Amino acid sequence: MDIIEGLRSRRSTKGYSAKPVSRDTILGMVDAARFSPSGGGKNAWKFVIVTERDKIARLSQASPYCKWLASAQAAIAVVIDPKATRYWLEDCSVAAFAISIAALDMGLGTAWAALHQAGDDAEGQRRQGIVREVLGIPANLNVPMMLGVGYAEKQPGPKIVPRLEDIVCWERYTL
Numbered sequence: 001m002d003i004i005e006g007l008r009s010r011r012s013t014k015g016y017s018a019k020p021v022s023r024d025t026i027l028g029m030v031d032a033a034r035f036s037p038s039g040g041g042k043n044a045w046k047f048v049i050v051t052e053r054d055k056i057a058r059l060s061q062a063s064p065y066c067k068w069l070a071s072a073q074a075a076i077a078v079v080i081d082p083k084a085t086r087y088w089l090e091d092c093s094v095a096a097f098a099i100s101i102a103a104l105d106m107g108l109g110t111a112w113a114a115l116h117q118a119g120d121d122a123e124g125q126r127r128q129g130i131v132r133e134v135l136g137i138p139a140n141l142n143v144p145m146m147l148g149v150g151y152a153e154k155q156p157g158p159k160i161v162p163r164l165e166d167i168v169c170w171e172r173y174t175l
């Protein structure tokens with residue numbers, strides 16, 4: 001798939017069909033994350049791939065906004081030691097996006113489940129605590145987000161995006 005076309009057509013997939021996704025396919029999309037940029041080139045992220053139905057169901061309870069995860073064929077939890085890099089959130093975000101674009105290229109859909117909550121640490125820790133417990137992740141590691149993975153149950157339509165002239169100015173801020 002052409003990269004620009006992929007970026008323009010990408011949508012979050014929050015309803016998945018029962019069609020299975022092979023382990024090699026999931027591994028293939030996570031493989032793309034290895035090539036992500038990271039602050040200072042630290043590459044500190046780890047990825048927990050979850051395919052067991054009962055675990056995915058429990059993960060879907062981690063936040064009020066990821067119930068859709070229950071129908072996913074896999075969940076991918078992005079894990080990082082915040083002591084390893086000050087850019088832990090950025091690095092994980094970039095890696096998660098790389099996985100979602102690789103999935104798109106494979107004809108699969110993904111969606112993001114936010115766990116880290118800037119400005120509401122209690123809620124962020126509550127969400128991450130559930131995921132840590134289900135997946136055996138040590139308390140000192142952060143799990144800022146998960147991705148759901150699967151074939152889309154129905155294809156979402158195109159979305160309304162901001163007009164370029166409303167978000168861009170040249171040489172000086174004039175918006």
Ligand SMILES: Cc1cc2nc3c(=O)[nH]c(=O)nc-3n(C[C@H](O)[C@H](O)[C@H](O)COP(=O)(O)O)c2cc1C
Nearest residue numbers: 010011012013014063065066111112113114115159
């Ligand atoms: C940082 C971030 C956090 C998000 N968290 C959630 C979430 O917790 N639950 C959810 O359903 N969607 C979440 N999303 C997906 C957004 O709702 C989605 O990207 C947005 O509505 C635009 O739709 P699109 O991805 O189809 O273009 C998140 C996306 C980003 C980038």
